[in-house]
Amino acid sequence: MRELSLHILDIVENGITAGADCIHIDVIVSRAKDFLTIIIRDNGRGIPAEKLNKLTDPFVTTRTTRRVGLGLSLLAAAAERCDGKLAVAVGTAGGTKVTATFQYSHIDRAPIGDMAATMATLLMGNPQIDFVYTHAIDGEEFILDTRELKKELGDHSLEDPMVIHRLGKRIRTSLNQLRSNADKPEAREKNHGKTNDR
């Protein structure tokens, strides 16, 4: 896949198929330590132990286990290509945690891509599921928690395409801001401490 945000969309869909109602998505970037970590946690039914060690082999996947088939294989390949790795852990009480690590500066690392489009797509297609999305770059954070949003907005307005469309734009703006705040310390110095207003 061309963007890591597409991998995220794919893995989150796995969790939804596994019957989760709340999914945590963490994207953590540390440029100082040169890593990028993606963590996707769901509270679905988990993965049986006998299938856990075959997860990233696309060829053992059958139709019934397709949700943990090619998607995870592709993410594992993307991580390993960047001197990182993929780890899948299943909680004793169910729930799956997928952790993918990447060397941030690796030349083969795909860009994170359009996370706002990924989140808007997830919200649009799965109104009954809650998402907690955290994006951290060098310690600065953006957090989207639909549980809070649903409380604030009232029950069904988060299903309205118009609302989701606007929310998507809002996420995109916030992420751009986060990036320009964290990624360009030299730009801040040039502008005497001010960030770019773009």
Place this chain on the structure above:
Amino acid sequence: MAKLTIDDLKKIKEETTKSTSIRDGEANIKITVHMGTCGIAAGARAVMNALMEEMAEADRQDIRIVTSGCMGMCSSEPNVTVESKEAEPIVYQKMDSNRMRQVFKRHVLLGEIQSDFALAKM
């Protein structure tokens, strides 16, 4: 993390049907964007976002958008299914954002099936 018991699943199912029945109140048309690994890799997200923009513009309460997994025709992804009460469901193949906009404006809003993009009747 709490394990989902059968009761929980029942509850979730109830809640789901409840919320869909509210939304089903006047839902005449259902649009399904297939979002398996194959669909996502082929560009289903861009299709979904174009569809969302069109929906926001049209402001119709009787159209529902849902996502689903792969339906086994990975080579023709991204696939989109349009179901309406009056006509048979139509599966569209190899969609992109422009095709999606055309299908939305012609088929969904005006009822003209876009047979050039169609894969099959279901």
